[in-house]
Amino acid sequence: MDIQFRPTIKDEALIKEAQRILNHNTWEGRYTVPSSKLYPYQWNWDSGFVAMGFAHFDIPRAIKELESLFEGQWENGMLPHIVFHSKKREGYFPGPSYWQSSKVPEASKLVETSGITQPPVHGFIMERLFNQYPNSKEVKAFIKAFYPKVLKLHKYYYEHRDPNKEGLAFIFHPWASGRDNSPLWDDLVKTIPIKPGDIPKYKRYDNLKADPSERPSDKDYDIYVYLMELGRRHNYDGNAIAKESPFVIQDTLFNAMLIRSNEALINLADELDLDAGPIEDWNEQSKKTFEEKLWVEELGMYTPYDLRNEKHIRMKEIGAFTALYADIPSSSRARKLRNYIEEMADREDGFRVMPSFDPDHWIFNPKKYWKGPVWPQMNWLLYQGLNRYGFHGTANRVKYDFLDLVNKLGFHEYYDPRRAVADQQTHGYGGADFSWTAAVVLDFIN
Numbered sequence: 001m002d003i004q005f006r007p008t009i010k011d012e013a014l015i016k017e018a019q020r021i022l023n024h025n026t027w028e029g030r031y032t033v034p035s036s037k038l039y040p041y042q043w044n045w046d047s048g049f050v051a052m053g054f055a056h057f058d059i060p061r062a063i064k065e066l067e068s069l070f071e072g073q074w075e076n077g078m079l080p081h082i083v084f085h086s087k088k089r090e091g092y093f094p095g096p097s098y099w100q101s102s103k104v105p106e107a108s109k110l111v112e113t114s115g116i117t118q119p120p121v122h123g124f125i126m127e128r129l130f131n132q133y134p135n136s137k138e139v140k141a142f143i144k145a146f147y148p149k150v151l152k153l154h155k156y157y158y159e160h161r162d163p164n165k166e167g168l169a170f171i172f173h174p175w176a177s178g179r180d181n182s183p184l185w186d187d188l189v190k191t192i193p194i195k196p197g198d199i200p201k202y203k204r205y206d207n208l209k210a211d212p213s214e215r216p217s218d219k220d221y222d223i224y225v226y227l228m229e230l231g232r233r234h235n236y237d238g239n240a241i242a243k244e245s246p247f248v249i250q251d252t253l254f255n256a257m258l259i260r261s262n263e264a265l266i267n268l269a270d271e272l273d274l275d276a277g278p279i280e281d282w283n284e285q286s287k288k289t290f291e292e293k294l295w296v297e298e299l300g301m302y303t304p305y306d307l308r309n310e311k312h313i314r315m316k317e318i319g320a321f322t323a324l325y326a327d328i329p330s331s332s333r334a335r336k337l338r339n340y341i342e343e344m345a346d347r348e349d350g351f352r353v354m355p356s357f358d359p360d361h362w363i364f365n366p367k368k369y370w371k372g373p374v375w376p377q378m379n380w381l382l383y384q385g386l387n388r389y390g391f392h393g394t395a396n397r398v399k400y401d402f403l404d405l406v407n408k409l410g411f412h413e414y415y416d417p418r419r420a421v422a423d424q425q426t427h428g429y430g431g432a433d434f435s436w437t438a439a440v441v442l443d444f445i446n
């Protein structure tokens, strides 16, 4: 099939629509929901990308987005994956009445939140804001005030999520990876025995608002609830959970984001004469352990590590490639990662880059959420990483494959990666008018 390398993108129309979506998804003038029907609260890493999008046309909103998100930060530094600014709007499970964070001593006193976290993107988003507006007094003042909060978050990961002091943070819930029902977790979660009475009754709403065949299954949700209950029993304290939970994972994407954001904190400390504390030492160790421990030679890529069962999760999956943005791989490993992406883009059966999961694996599903589709923020992370290593051509393939999808199909949560199918489709998948899709478009086009 002939692949059009540089599709025609309707830049101006896309920018206008992206701005409209971010404004429309902003509630109470201060926080942005990922998609107003499907996800009616503020999400952690979504808001990082949203701030990046706003930074292109509304700096005060970019700043407010990060400030409102960090209202949810716990006293121990943890930043929850959802912040429930409004108690009224249920219609999402698990909402504030499930989590009841106000009963947890360490939780934010300002606002209700969830009890698990998400990939820490805020450090590098803050650095981008500074690099974009180095002369803005408003931006500088914001960064000086905000910096200690991000530092406290990173400190939390090293003190509460790294029981063996290796430099890699663990997660104890698939939602914390940002890649909820990725096949990565399938084998592990099958070993979790749920007995009657282990989990409370609950009602899902997500599968009423999006096609249930494309969402995580009910079995997945039972596991999610089981792991939330386990977290709740320990007041969501990382060290206690590490001892008991069957799901204790050192994830690729999560740790690559931590390392890239550490680097941002170090850079900003230099620029603005701030105190990065022990970050430089932590980061050195984290990069080393990531490179040595998470690489699986037979696969030619990094994989998450299952700390409970002491083994790699041997699957080819998109998180591996985010190591590039954190400057982790040696040049020969970086080339292997780049070659994999190039081969994917050149395949006879035609895939847009980058599918979130290995299309040659039997579990691959091009429409089912984290089991294969193209995700906007993942393409953005890959684009940054490829450019960082000088692979500009591959980076542009990743960028234009995504922009072309938005151009043809609109601003969806995610997209079918099959080239032939996507060319005939009329829509993307998941939530519509999606915030991170808008944010990535604004950053790619500007």
Ligand code: 2M8
Binding pocket: 034, 039, 043, 044, 045, 046, 081, 175, 177, 178, 179, 180, 206
């Ligand atoms: C998805 O996750 C939420 C749970 O956090 C859900 O499915 O209900 C994921 O794609 C996650 O990465 C994202 O942050 C969230 C909101 O866009 O949706």
